[in-house]
Amino acid sequence: MNRREAFRGLIGFAAGSPLFGQTAVQPGGDDLMGPVNVHEFEEVAKRKLNKLAYDFIAGGVEDELTLRANREGYNHFYLVPRVMTDVSKVDTSAEILGVKMSAPILIAPTGGKNLVFPNAESVVAKAALASGTLFCTGSGAEVAADGTDRPKWWTNxxxxxxxxAASNYVRRVEDRGALGITVTVDNQYQSNRDRNNRNRFDYGYMATGVPKAGEVRKPRSPALPAMWQPHTPDLTWDYIDWVKAATKLPVILKGILSPEDARIAVDRGVSGIVVSNHGGRQLDGAIATIDALPDVVDAVAGKVPVLMDGGIRRGSDILKALALGAKAVLVGRAPLWGLGAFGQPGVERVLWMLGAELKLAMALAGMKDLASIDRKLVKRL
Ligand SMILES: Cc1cc2nc3c(=O)[nH]c(=O)nc-3n(C[C@H](O)[C@H](O)[C@H](O)COP(=O)(O)O)c2cc1C
Structure with missing residues (x-):
């Protein structure tokens, strides 16, 4: 028996069990059997990427307190599993604002994907389509109007x-088939990212990729002087009124950490909230998202779905977020590590892995579907 046959045998065994029926076929096949988890995908991507590009993706802001807190936050929460429930079938399917998904995992908006892979926005869109995942485009990017291979997508x-300008934008993304509009509200200024400053990174590379060895490019937006660069310093709740007046699409606010803001957002008529600190890339010292989540969920009181992102690398991280009241999570860096490691199949594999880990974690916690999960499943220690 060669390695491929042995692998098929293993998967065949898994496929025979009801639990793994839907998740047996691993995207990318055994050629990708190197990394066994998202952390290891990051290691492969790191080896392949230019240091400037890797640091741009991996890094946070200043001392990276929030970046670390996003990961460490999950370690405060422990699962209190139930037993003797029938978990011979586990259903991870979810519906968020009318969009059905096989698992409550969305691709977060990330700008600068071309630092990782050529034509990356479209490559990740194809991976989202193949994975049945809702894809949120990076800020300023839109899924092509004429593409036949469009996933279900939200614009950002x-x-x-x-x-x-707001209503022209809304009309354009509606024509292109967007199913929701996410408005990122924590991006008032370009932030102070030590890694980019140290590397003499230029934000111009986000569109084009980093220069090749010996290539000289005119500076466009060098990182250090760009730290105070205004993006949306005058963005206020009026903007939400403009967008809402121009569209019937759901408007989802991304970047909420305060329960007060969550309450205002609901009063202003938003359709959803994403608890997010931009992956630790904007305000250093901002609260970890898993710690902010429960208060926001309480403030929203079930009026609109609350989603969250930040630091998700394992299915059990997702289970903790769901237990604390998130209806779904977004993943930012995880698919980029898949992309940097193996291109489109790597993205698919990472999404598959997170879904499979979530499904198994649910089974071992005695949860047969998302509706069974509630706050009693977690204890903060
Ligand atoms: C390289 C990179 C680019 C990002 N670009 C955007 C963006 O254009 N718009 C936005 O709302 N958030 C952006 N984010 C934040 C993500 O949407 C998301 O909030 C964050 O990555 C979640 O944390 P995680 O990477 O630990 O999953 C970006 C994050 C990364 C890592």
Missing amino acids: TTGHANKE
Whole structure:
């Protein structure tokens, strides 16, 4: 028996069990059997990527307190599993604002994907389609109008200067088939990212990729002077009114940490909230998202779905977020590590892995579907 046959045998065994029926076929096949988890995908991507690009993706802001807290936050929460429930079938399927998904895992908006892979926005869109995942485009990016291979997608914006620009934007993304508009609200200024400053990174590379050895490029937006660069310093709740007046699509606010803001957002009529600190890339010292989540969920009181992102690398991280009241999670860096390691199949594999880990964690916690999960499943220690 060669390695491929042995692998098929292993998967065949798993496929025979009801639990793994839907998740037996691993995207990418055994050629990708190197990394066995998201952390190891990061290691492969790190080896393949230019240091400037790796640091841009992996890094946070200043001392990276929030970046670390996002990961460490999950370690405060322990699962209190139930037993003797029938988990011979486990259903991870979810529906968020009318979009059905096989698992409550969305691709977060990430700009600068071209630092990782050529034409990356479209490559990740294809991976999302193949994985049945909702894809949120990076700020400023849109899924092509004429593409036949469009996934279900939400668009992402950090705002527009006036009402007219906002409504033109809304019309365009509606025409292109977006199913929701996410507005990122924690991006008032370019932040102070030590790794980019140290590397003499230029934000111009986000569109083009880093220069090749010996290539000289005119500076466009060098990191250090860009730290105070205004993005949306005058963005206020009026913007939400403009967008809502222009569209019937759900408007989802991304970057909420305070329960007060969550309450205002609901009063302003948003359709959903994403608890997020931009992956630790904006305000250092901002609270970890898993710690902010329960208060936001309480403030929203079930009026709109609350999603969250930040630091998710394992299915059990997702289970903790669901237990604390998130309806779904978004993953930012995880698919980028898949992309950097193996291109489109790597993204699919990472998404598959997170879904499979979540399903198994649910089974071992005695939860047969998302509706069975509640706060009693976690204890903060
Ligand atoms: C390289 C990179 C680029 C990002 N670009 C955007 C963006 O354009 N718009 C946005 O709202 N968030 C952006 N984010 C934040 C992500 O949407 C998400 O909140 C964060 O990555 C979640 O944390 P995680 O990477 O630990 O999963 C970016 C994050 C990364 C890592």
